[in-house]
Amino acid sequence: MLQTLSIKQFAIIDTLEIQFSDGLTVLSGETGAGKSIIIDAIGQLIGMRASSDYVRHGEKKAIIEGIFDIDDSKDAISILEDLSIDVEEDFLLVKREIFSTGKSICRINNQVVTLAVLRKVMQELLDIHGQHETQTLLKQKYHLQLLDNYSEGSYQELLDQYTTTYDKYISKKRELSDLESADQALLQRLDLLKFQNDELKEAHLKENEVEQLEADINRIKNSENLNLALNNAHLTLTDEHAITDRLYELSNQLDTINQILPEKYDSLKEEIDQFYYTLEDAKHQLYDELTNTEFDEQYLNELESRMNLLNNLKRKYGKDVSELITYQEKIESEINKIENYEASTSQLRKEISELYHQVITIGKDLSKARRQVAQTLRDHIVDEIQNLQMKDANLEISFKPLDEPNREGIEFIEFLISPNKGEPLKSLNKIASGGELSRIMLALKTIFVKSRGQTAILFDEVDSGVSGQAAQKMAEKMRDLANYIQVICISHLPQVASMSDHHLLISKDTLDDRTTTKVEELIDETRIDEVARMISGANVTELTRQNAKEMIEQNHKL
Structure with a gap:
């Protein structure tokens, strides 16, 4: 609030x-x-x-x-x-x-x-209800939305199922329409797609290839510095002052110490031994890397040529390699559809027919659920309206089949009202009396505000x-x-x-x-004065004030 x-x-x-x-x-x-x-x-x-x-x-x-x-x-x-x-x-x-x-x-x-x-x-x-909102409630296109809101989700699963199926149906119809409308341009497009497909297929694109190429090119370009660093690192572990030899010697000394001081340096010896084996392993790895590191100008040229090819394709198509792979798969599928145009359209028509049947079937179930809720809503609205001094008013929620289903359902739904006895049911926007319209709007708003929470x-x-x-x-x-x-x-x-x-x-x-x-909050006498003014206008008399006082007292006893 x-x-x-x-x-x-x-x-x-x-x-x-x-x-x-x-x-x-x-x-x-x-x-x-x-x-x-x-x-x-x-x-x-x-x-x-x-x-x-x-x-x-x-x-x-x-x-x-x-x-x-x-x-x-x-x-x-x-x-x-x-x-x-x-x-x-x-x-x-x-x-x-x-x-x-x-x-x-x-x-x-x-x-x-x-x-x-x-x-x-x-x-x-907060909801503000004024002239604009009244016009909204009068419009038929909002009546179905009001009904669905009032249902409080009682048929939401069915509605979701209908919407999903309808969307698939429209998607397939659009796909068929695109194929049929593009009939004249299909051959030209087929040539373009085949050229692009051949170009991408010939490139033998692979995921994450650019990153690997960059790493390999960087390695070869820096092979001299890399070789020097590898050699120095390997010498550190193999020359006459190698740390591994010193660690081996230290481990033997700790063995001697442990014979005199049992268990005191067991933990330290284990750590020294572990470090020794780690460095030994590193020595072999450095040697293997050293023997495989050399500047290969021909291989570098091949790598750079490959990188240039990929970069050119990325610029040409405006996509990265991963997107190019996906795009190639997509155009292969489109080529297949165009080359098999008759088969494709025939299959699409079959799928559309099946989906249309599903839309109508689910739509009928949805309509049945809506009609049940509509009857409850109709009774609720009539009770509210009749309670507002429109005792002979009647309202019906009309369901009429649509020529073609839409995303909301298979029927046209509208609130029809007869404000007075003997009058035919008619659209809400045909109500002529401002007083009747105000009461109907209050009744509707009362119901739908409750449903909105x-x-x-x-x-x-x-x-x-x-x-x-x-x-x-x-x-x-x-x-x-x-x-x-x-x-x-x-x-x-x-x-x-x-x-x-x-x-x-x-x-x-x-x-x-x-x-x-x-703004002034009115209480007691000032409130009586204002209600009296609302009753009689500018000429407030003692009789009007008494009337206002009685009205306030009586209404607060109700």
Whole structure:
């Protein structure tokens, strides 16, 4: 949940800090007081697009900071751990700086992150529902995604199986299409591939050959220095003052000592003997190396010629030797396909047919699983809508076969609604009444917020166009939702405001000829006054205040 919001030099806001709590928080105020600006500021924390227009006139940058309690958001914590972002005491500090140049910087727990990372983390914590989000819910192309989210993974294995099979099917279709569309150019390409294949095959490429060539060339070029060093090292172990002879003599002396002082120098003698045998072995190795070390100009020329060949191939193809070996295998396979064009296309058509049959078979099983979940979701949505003073409303989730399967399935899925008795089912975007639309959106959002597992939701005037009993029911719905998720709501409805656990008043003030927004938490009499203003407008009477007081008391008894 969002605990603290700090805003500096943002739009008409100079400096503002708001403390939020759990439950239902309502933000109210006159039109133009700055409620939408606060929504825009919170939007910056979840990764919405920044603009230099947000920076207060005359300032270099705007700063928005939010402190979130993420104790209940395991998904967010898991994402943060995957991103190696430190999480201390289950609190998250999110900061967005917007500069007058239009540039913005995002930070999570003081660590700079990309906008994409910010969005990925914050979508697990906070959801802002406004006009844009309403339009998203109305669009048919999102309905299948909503259904799959609601399923909570009950058919995820089947969905993964379908997606994998469909991807194979499309890949094979693309492969066949490429072969057929390239028919005219196949012979030209075949000539090129054969030339490249012959050239690479003739080179007899080997893994790690370049490294071995470099070592061999270096050895021969430095054979004189190497020979001298080997000879000196060998002489050290074989001349009249050889250390091995001295060690042998030392070992004999220790034998004599051990006869007089039994066991006292046994360990030392073992170490001396071991060192002696090691040097003896080194002496033989140095001798073998010495006899094999000589400058061979012809062999050096052969090695350098080979190295030049490999370097030329690497430059020509833009690949290292290992990649060239893989490329040769690939073009051999392509040559085989082109030379066996008819056989290849026939085999591909057979594979495509088999995969299409699998797609349809798995798709039918997936559709069956979706229909079962859809019935549960349909009943859930109808219950929610009817509870919002739309008792005759009906909703169905329509499944229609697609002409061709797509990556999502084999059917077209859409939410259809009949807001009133006797009306036919129609698309959500055909709803004409703003009040009906607001209630339907609240019902849908209530359901899908629960399925997403977020910890806070912000409603931006979701109650627009609603009044009377419908407004009361919407207020009750928001309060119920606030029992397990933080709800922040901008509202003009006294029913919603009187139902809230916390009420913040947004207003404008003028200081030094500049307008700024301020926030005041309302309690007791000030809250009654604001609810009374929301009931009657500017003319607040004692009767209106009494009405507001009774509304607050009554709603808190529910």
